[in-house]
Amino acid sequence: MHAEAVAFFRGLQDRVCTELERVDGGGRFREDTWDRPGGGGGRTRVLADAGVFEKGGVNFSEVFGELTPEFAKQMPGDGLTFTATGVSLVLHPRSPHVPTVHMNFRYLTHGSQAWFGGGADLTPYYPVREDVVHFHRAWKAACDRHPGVADYAVMKHTCDEYFFLKHRNEPRGVGGIFFDHLPATGASWDFVRDAADSFLASYVPIAERRKGAVWTAEERAFQEYRRGRYVEFNLVYDRGTTFGLKTDGRTESILMSLPPVVRYVYDYRPAPGSREAALTDHWLKPQDWAGM
Secondary structure, X not given: OHHHHHHHHHHHHHHHHHHHHHHHOOOOOEEEEEEOOOOXXXXXXXXXXXXXXXXXXXXXXXXXXXXXXXHHOOOOOOOOEEEEEEEEEEEEEOOOOOOEEEEEEEEEEEOXXXXXXXXXXXXXXXXXXXXXXXXXXXXXXXXXXOOOOOOHHHHHHHHXXXXXXXXXXXXXXXXXXXXXXXXXXXXXXXXHHHHHHOHHHHHHHHHHHHOOOOOOHHHHHHHHHHHHHHHHHHHHOOHHHHHHHHOOOOHHHHHHHOOOOOOOOOOOOOOOOXXXXXXXXXXXXXXXXXXX
């Protein structure tokens, strides 16, 4: 299954990048190929200072080799030998009215165990109900096409729990789906491919609707402040970041997910009743978005 997964994820990276360049309307991805000491490598594609996307990255990787004994104990499986391949994506739009989005799908083996993981989540700054509902319904539809393998309610709940900043006691965004350690069967591989191919349908209509909106300096400052939460999550909790660093991945590619401009404001408190306050008071609280 490894070779089949490699071929699919390479093609996924190509399809996603082509469509994102169309949405951006002018930007082009820069590609860097890299080799990993110990085995494997990848293709990192980054879009910077473009029209819609201030910074975006779509990574493909295929790595293999041996884990450290300490790290091997933290993963399912046995022994030290591992393989991993997948695509990871993060988009940081320039406009505060276009949400940040993350997507990742991967296939891993560790000794005798093989599994899939991944998902996607949305991080808006000025949410619109139509957009949040659309995003969740797209992922629910993907799950519903694979009964017995993918349960949207479970994967949504897992997403809400995973993308949570414990030290802030708040979610990173409005969620989506997330799963890990899904046994590598033919049925689960069908689901992973379908879900990965659902990303563009889940996000592109949102970006198209909001990319022309006019924003103020105050809204841009709030976006930069909230981007700080993204930095905190990726550096403190993100499993992909941890896995990449502990397996000698390419640091520039691993940290590609960080936003380009971030604002840290001491003890920031939005005005009561404002749209900024509504983000944490209402939108970031887990809800049944797909059922609305």
